[in-house]
Amino acid sequence: MPTNDRVAEITPEVVAWRKHIHANPELGFAEHETAAFVAAKLSEFGLAVHTDVSQTAVVATLTKGSGKRAIALRAELDALPIEEATDVDYASRNKGVMHACGHDGHTAILLGTAQLLAESGDFDGTVVFIFQPAEEVVGGGKKMIEDGLLKRFPVEKVFAIHNWPGFPKDQIGVLTGPQMAAVDDFEIRFHGSGCHAAMPHLGDDPVLAAASFVTAIQRVVSRSIDPLSAAVLSVTQIHGGRFNNFVPTEATVEGTCRFYDPALSDHCAAEIGRVAQAVAAMHGVAADLNYKRGYPPVVNPVAGAELATLAGRDTVGIERVSTDFPPSMGCEDFAFLLRGVGDGAYAWIGVGDVGPGEGLHGDRFVFDDDIVPVGMRYFLNVVHRALPRVR
Known part of the structure; x- marks a missing residue:
């Protein structure tokens, strides 16, 4: 050449x-x-x-x-x-x-x-x-x-x-x-009524729901994706609350998914949404998913x-x-x-x-x-x- x-x-x-x-x-x-x-x-x-x-x-x-x-x-x-x-x-x-x-x-x-x-x-x-x-x-x-x-x-x-x-x-x-890899981002907003920290029985707890979600979402990669198909799901942000004595009405969880198989974009969106709704129902709050499809x-x-x-x-x-x-x-x-x-x-x-x-x-x-x-x-x-x- x-x-x-x-x-x-x-x-x-x-x-x-x-x-x-x-x-x-x-x-x-x-x-x-x-x-x-x-x-x-x-x-x-x-x-x-x-x-x-x-x-x-x-x-x-x-x-x-x-x-x-x-x-x-x-x-x-x-x-x-x-x-x-x-x-x-x-x-x-x-x-x-x-x-x-x-x-x-x-x-x-x-x-x-x-x-x-x-x-x-x-x-x-x-x-x-x-x-x-x-x-x-x-x-x-x-x-x-x-x-x-x-x-x-x-x-x-x-x-x-x-x-x-x-x-x-x-x-x-x-x-x-x-x-x-491809990259998708997600944001889950858990929201409810909140309550005074001293009287948790009078309200609900979006923070507890968010914490449960962070643990539960790990099953998406470990239990719903073929282990021979590379994928990563990472939670990178949790936000909620302003006062030490009040459980907030809202907590958000953000993160990212990485994979090589483009079909996993739809799969991750569906699984993250399903887990979020199940966790929200368990804690008596609501959950809204914003799943953002990024680069292929x-x-x-x-x-x-x-x-x-x-x-x-x-x-x-x-x-x-x-x-x-x-x-x-x-x-x-x-x-x-x-x-x-x-x-x-x-x-x-x-x-x-x-x-x-x-x-x-x-x-x-x-x-x-x-x-x-x-x-x-x-x-x-x-x-x-x-x-x-x-x-």
Whole structure:
């Protein structure tokens, strides 16, 4: 596969772009300065740039040769609502907002890839560069599809990367099948009359119902889901009451479900609702369920995973590409793009072991710039594999 000697030359500049983006983080659907920076660079490289696709998204296209085939490469623009605790000289200038997941690095890598392909890209067809807003929680990928991204820029495959702490340094990981989990969230509101704490027989107790629910809901995974089908149900919040001497009229329980099998979304919704109603009836209160379906699982199709694996081998060698490792129970809204397009792949680039608070979403997370050239070379090899020029 062809390599681009310019990768090493432009890496320092690409790292400088990343540090600029890192120092000026913005939350989902508010990435105005980040999007403007990205659009300006893409225009400078000579790409056709579109900022009217969806919210703060930036989409650019580059065509070489006469082929009609097209693929997409995607990166994320948004940061997280986290107060940065690193000591880097380019730390966040925006209080309470931080690039704690590496989206600054992914964006810079994709910008560098665009520059290299514009300069000397030896491929036949069109590459669509997608810089999407609001990957974290809000679902910017879904919004882009709803706003017509794939109708306006039809592609046959879509690819993305993510830096991955805990995965061997500079190793590329691609699974065929699920690589990231689906996520649904739930909120149960137990409500009744409450009562004075000294006279519990005169009312009911939503707090006791909530506590019973937290225990009872554990049976959903342990007793209603096939043990060979991975699933996690975690209660993460309990709220209720303001005074020490009064049982409140309401208590809420919130949590999340993670799984790889999309059918478990309906199953978890039904089971959580059933358990909530049974617990409420036992305690003489009412229960309302708000079940929020989130991101689907990231499932790499066979063809896309094979191409990504070959591109990875072109990049780091066959011995440093892993196709057999445990998938993550984390989620990623790249799932919407991958499902919408129908083919492509999501890949990890390992950065090795990190300390407490230095992993993804940690307040001491620092992106490993050593993987910047690895990411660019990988994307270049994806393009050359997917859109080869006929000799």
